[in-house]
Amino acid sequence: MVMKSxxxxxxxxxxxxxxxxxxxxxxxxxxxxxxxAGSFALIGVTLIYLYLELVPFSGNLLFTLKxxxxxxxxxxxxxxxxxxxxIVMVLALASGIFFTTRKAKKKGQKIWDKLxxxxxxxxxxxxxxxxxxxxxxxxxxxxxxxAPATLIFYGLALLHGSKYTLHDxxxxxxxxxxxxxxxxxxxxxxxxxxxxxxxxxHIIYGTTMYYKYEKE
Numbered sequence: 001m002v003m004k005s006x007x008x009x010x011x012x013x014x015x016x017x018x019x020x021x022x023x024x025x026x027x028x029x030x031x032x033x034x035x036x037a038g039s040f041a042l043i044g045v046t047l048i049y050l051y052l053e054l055v056p057f058s059g060n061l062l063f064t065l066k067x068x069x070x071x072x073x074x075x076x077x078x079x080x081x082x083x084x085x086x087i088v089m090v091l092a093l094a095s096g097i098f099f100t101t102r103k104a105k106k107k108g109q110k111i112w113d114k115l116x117x118x119x120x121x122x123x124x125x126x127x128x129x130x131x132x133x134x135x136x137x138x139x140x141x142x143x144x145x146x147a148p149a150t151l152i153f154y155g156l157a158l159l160h161g162s163k164y165t166l167h168d169x170x171x172x173x174x175x176x177x178x179x180x181x182x183x184x185x186x187x188x189x190x191x192x193x194x195x196x197x198x199x200x201x202h203i204i205y206g207t208t209m210y211y212k213y214e215k216e
Contacts, residue, residue, distance in 0.1 A: 029169075030099035030100045032206060034202045036091075039199075040091045041194075042200075047084055048081065103214065119165055123160065127154070133149055147191060148190060151179050151194065151198075152180035152181065154173075155179075158173030168205075172201060175197075
């Protein structure tokens with residue numbers, strides 16, 4: 001009888017804790033969206049190497065005048081780079097919305113509410129600042145700092161928004177910042193670091209989150 005009462009109390013406490021978590025954190029974020037985003041990032045990086053006919057980790061990817069004047073597949077390198085980046089971003093966002101919406105529906109949770117907008121707002125502050133910073137780097141032709149800057153600002157965005165979603169995202173943010181900081185001091189390997197941060201780390205993080213919170 002005592003054991004049953006204790007179990008009932010534990011069940012009640014767990015239910016209260018779950019309700020509080022749902023009301024204060026966006027927990028519908030799907031691990032599969034991370035896997036998809038990482039996969040698209042790796043495909044995008046692979047296309048850049050194919051365009052430039054370079055081998056990863058060869059140390060030849062400093063954005064020299066030769067690279068910038070490349071013309072292949074009917075596109076200049078700059079046009080190809082921007083097109084590649086936009087397609088990767090759109091596919092990553094679309095997959096994120098799809099998997100996260102699907103998870104929310106399965107759990108009977110709202111996907112768009114004040115908490116969602118709060119999360120997006122806090123994520124957007126470092127991302128917008130990072131975007132402006134990267135545009136300045138492009139204007140001043142400081143190409144080798146662009147990839148490290150995107151990793152650092154993205155990591156800061158994850159840290160800034162982590163208080164409104166799963167705590168685990170903090171570790172991904174910290175990893176991105178560390179990776180970007182290392183890349184600052186190793187010019188010529190920015191794309192490799194970018195592939196590790198946005199590609200492999202996303203896949204590892206997404207897989208871990210899926211098996212931790214979604215796998216039944």
